Amino acid sequence: MITRLLKISFLLIPVLMVPVSGHQANAAMTPTGEMIVVPEYLHAEEIVKKGDFEKAIYYLNATLRQYPNHASAFNLLGYVHRRLGNFDESEKYYDAALTINPNHTGALNYMGQLFLQTGRPEKAKALLKRLVEACKDGCRDLDDLEKAVATGVVGNY
Numbered sequence: 001m002i003t004r005l006l007k008i009s010f011l012l013i014p015v016l017m018v019p020v021s022g023h024q025a026n027a028a029m030t031p032t033g034e035m036i037v038v039p040e041y042l043h044a045e046e047i048v049k050k051g052d053f054e055k056a057i058y059y060l061n062a063t064l065r066q067y068p069n070h071a072s073a074f075n076l077l078g079y080v081h082r083r084l085g086n087f088d089e090s091e092k093y094y095d096a097a098l099t100i101n102p103n104h105t106g107a108l109n110y111m112g113q114l115f116l117q118t119g120r121p122e123k124a125k126a127l128l129k130r131l132v133e134a135c136k137d138g139c140r141d142l143d144d145l146e147k148a149v150a151t152g153v154v155g156n157y
């Protein structure tokens with residue numbers, strides 16, 4: 001279903017995630033080049049910080065209805081499903097985020113955490129290699145996954 005949605009969405013509304021004020025997740029670029037803040041996504045982030053994962057799903061789906069190529073919304077859906085213990089769903093959403101943006105550092109980290117959590121350390125190590133390439137100057141996502149792979153302890157995020 002997600003693969004079909006992605007194929008269709010690439011044709012209908014190409015949305016590129018670009019940095020805005022140092023944070024790429026909360027804004028989208030429309031096909032005309034206009035930068036827009038996505039209020040539903042911002043609201044979902046705040047809800048997730050409060051730990052209300054079920055409620056966040058509603059706002060993330062609303063984001064994706066408007067911007068079906070919002071890689072960070074797919075990534076955050078993966079995160080909330082992982083935190084809810086829905087590991088198969090989580091993996092599908094991380095896959096979707098990485099299909100849209102293969103270097104999405106958050107999705108690489110979180111999917112690596114999922115692989116560790118579900119007993120697939122070799123897959124986590126493969127994602128760590130990709131993350132090293134994506135974060136050539138270092139980044140928190142790289143630090144988090146390196147620590148988790150080295151210790152075998154998944155982060156509580």
